[in-house]
Amino acid sequence: MGASGLVSGTGNAAPVEHGRGTLVTKTLTNAAGTRAYQVYTPKGLAPGRPLIAWVHGTSKVRNGDPMGLRPSNTLLAEADRLGFSVVAPIQSLRANGAGMWQFFEPAGLTRGQGEVSILADILRRAVRDQRADPTRVFAIGHSAGGGAVHMLGALYSDVVAAIGVSAGFPFVGDPTGTALRNARQGRPVPTFLVHGDRDDVAPPVIGAVELSAVLAANGLGGARPRGVVTVPARGLDRYPARISRFGSGRSEVELAEVIGAGHPTGPGGVTLDGPRLDRRLIEFLLAHRLR
Numbered sequence: 001m002g003a004s005g006l007v008s009g010t011g012n013a014a015p016v017e018h019g020r021g022t023l024v025t026k027t028l029t030n031a032a033g034t035r036a037y038q039v040y041t042p043k044g045l046a047p048g049r050p051l052i053a054w055v056h057g058t059s060k061v062r063n064g065d066p067m068g069l070r071p072s073n074t075l076l077a078e079a080d081r082l083g084f085s086v087v088a089p090i091q092s093l094r095a096n097g098a099g100m101w102q103f104f105e106p107a108g109l110t111r112g113q114g115e116v117s118i119l120a121d122i123l124r125r126a127v128r129d130q131r132a133d134p135t136r137v138f139a140i141g142h143s144a145g146g147g148a149v150h151m152l153g154a155l156y157s158d159v160v161a162a163i164g165v166s167a168g169f170p171f172v173g174d175p176t177g178t179a180l181r182n183a184r185q186g187r188p189v190p191t192f193l194v195h196g197d198r199d200d201v202a203p204p205v206i207g208a209v210e211l212s213a214v215l216a217a218n219g220l221g222g223a224r225p226r227g228v229v230t231v232p233a234r235g236l237d238r239y240p241a242r243i244s245r246f247g248s249g250r251s252e253v254e255l256a257e258v259i260g261a262g263h264p265t266g267p268g269g270v271t272l273d274g275p276r277l278d279r280r281l282i283e284f285l286l287a288h289r290l291r
Contacts, residue, residue, distance in 0.1 A: 020042060020043040020080050021040055021041050021042040021043050021045075021076075021079065021080060022040070022041050022043075023038055023039070023040050023069065024038070024039050024041075025037070025038050025039075025068075026038075026039060028118065028121055028122050028125055030117060030118055030121050031113075031117075032107070032113060032114055032115060032117050032118050033092070033095060033115070033118060034092070034118075035089055035090060035091070035092055035095075035115075035118050035122065036089075036090045036092075037087055037088060037089040037090060037122050037126075038068055038069055038086075038087070038088040038090065039085065039086070039087050039088075039126055039129070039130065040069065040075075040076055040079055040085065040086040040087075040088075041085055041130065042079050042080045042083060042084075042085075043080075045083060045084075045085065045130075046083070047131035047132075048131065048132070048133045049083050049084050049085065049130075049132060049133060049136075050084040050085070050132065050133055050136035050137070050138065050286060051084060051085040051086075051087060051123070051126055051127055051130055051132040051133075051136070051137050051138070052075060052079075052084055052085070052086055052087075052137075052138045052139070052140065052282070052285065053086075053087045053088070053089065053119070053122070053123055053126075053137075053138065053139040053140065053149075054069065054073070054075055054086060054087070054088045054140055054141075054145075054270070055088075055089055055101060055119065055139060055140070055141035055142070055145035055146075055148050055149050056088070056090070056091070056099075056101075056141075056142065056145050057100075057141075057142040057143030057144055057145045057146070057167075057265070058098050058099055058100040058101075058143060058144050059091065059098070059099030059100075060093070060097065060098045060099045061098060061099075063263065063264040064099065065142060065143070065145070065265060065269075066269075067090045067091065067099060068088065068090060069086065069088045069269075070269055072267060072268065072269060073268065073269040073270065074268035074269065074270050074275045074278035074279060074282070075140075075269075075270060075278075075282065077275075078278075078279060078282050082282075082286065084132075084286070085126065085130045085132055087122060087123065087126040089118070089119055089122050095115070100144045101115060101141075101144045101145050101147065101148040102114075102115050102144075103115075103116070103144060103147030103148040103150070103151050103169065104147070108151055108155075109155075109172070109183075110155075111155045111156070115148065116148060116151040116152060116155060116156070119139075119148060119151075119152055120152060120155070120156045120159055123137055123139070123152075123156075123159055123160070124159065133289075134290075135161060135289040135290040135291075136161055136286070136288075136289045136290075137159060137160055137161055137290075138160060138161055138162050138163065138164070138285040138286070138288075139152050139153070139160050139163050139164070140163070140164040140165075140166070140270060140281065140282075140285070141163075141164075141165055141166070141168060142166045142167055142168070142265055142270075142271075143166070143167050143168060143169075143201065143202065143263065144168075144169075145168075146165035146166055146167060146168020146169065146202075147168050147169040149163050149164070149165055149168065150163070150165060150168060150169070150170065150171045150180075150210075151171065153171075153184070153189045153191065154171050154179075154180055154183035154184055155183055157184040157185075157187045157189050158187075158290070160189065161190070161285075161288045161289050161290045162189060162190035162191065162192070162284070162285045162287075162288040163189060163190075163191050163192070163285075164191070164192040164193075164194070164270075164281045164282075164284065164285060165191065165192070165193055165194070165210070166194040166265065166270065166271045166272055166281075167194065167195060167196065167199055167201065167202045167263050167272060168193075168202060168210065169202060169206060169210065170206070170209050170210040170213045170214075171183065171213060173209070174213055175209040175212045175213055176212075176213065176216060177212065177213040177214065177215065177216025177217040177221065178216070179213075180213050180214070180216075180217035181216065181217040184217060188217070188218040188219060188250045188251045189217075189218070189250075190218075190249075190250060190251070190252045190253070190284070190285075190288045191214045191218070191252075191253050191254075192253075192254045192256070192281050192284045192285065193207065193210060193211060193214065193253070193254070193255045193256070194255075194256045194258060194271045194272055194273075194277070194281070195207030195210075195255070195256075195257055195258065195272075196239075196257075196258045196260070196261030196262055196263065196272045197257060197258070197259055197260065197261070198260060198261060198262050199261065199262050199263045199272075200262065200263065201262075201263040202263065207255075207257075211253070211255055214253055215246060215247075215253055218247060218250075218251040218252075218253055219247075219251055220246050220247045220251055220253065223246050223247065224246075225244040225245055225246055226245055226246060226247070226248075227244070227245045228242065228243065228244045228245070229242075229243050230242050230243075231243060231276065231277070231280075233273075234276065235274065235275075235276070236266070236267045236268065236274035236275055236276075237266070237273050237274035237275070237276045237277060238260075238261070238266060238267075238273060238274055239258045239259055239260045239261045239272070239273050240258075240259045240260075241256045241257065241258045241259065241273055241277055242256070242257045242259065243255070243256045243257075243280070244257075250288070250291070252284075252288075254284055256271070256273075256277060256280070256281075258271070258272045258273050258277070261273060266278075270282075
């Protein structure tokens, strides 16, 4: 399936009831390797609904991400509420002992090769199995998982309709956006970025480079925000966030600067903050579709 030469994709665990839906673990093999992935299906999910991928951050480090979907993940609750599937690829510790998605590998810079091709094929397989809407497929990643999601958005902009990146890293480190625009063949990808102002792994300067590249790749180089709103910390949201909006439609970009946040994901397991910011990111994604 696709340019990466899909070999197989099978279930390897019995479905587990989770909340109102079902969580099952499967594996996929293509020319670049084999990875496990989880799929969450809300109860009574109708065909033709969206699908959102969650790509975890490095797992075997201090404050690392769990490799599987934790029960408190906001994506699961929102999947039940709004009606979409969730797919969560799991990095192999044989491929990387730290549990890091290798978004920096040279092979991954070519469509159909490297780990990013496995992620793309997992998405394609999940869309088919879930009978999801192929024009409403999205990806969210944290840290190294965010770097991998930028790769997905660059090389598979015909697969993902929009992306969200929390505490991530820019595509090939290029602040001009030229490499990103060329990889997408000029196609803009709606993007939601999240950065913490106290992050010592992906510090604010990395966030500034990432924003500059994404704006330029979406044809918004040098643009000023069309709106800025500050969301106070309430409930499980541990920090206030300043959200800037740029552009609209397929060129839309949002940046959430989380004031006081470091690098780990928050209690909702999606962004650096809590469920409120997680939900805003999810709503941003669901507002878009491929044309």
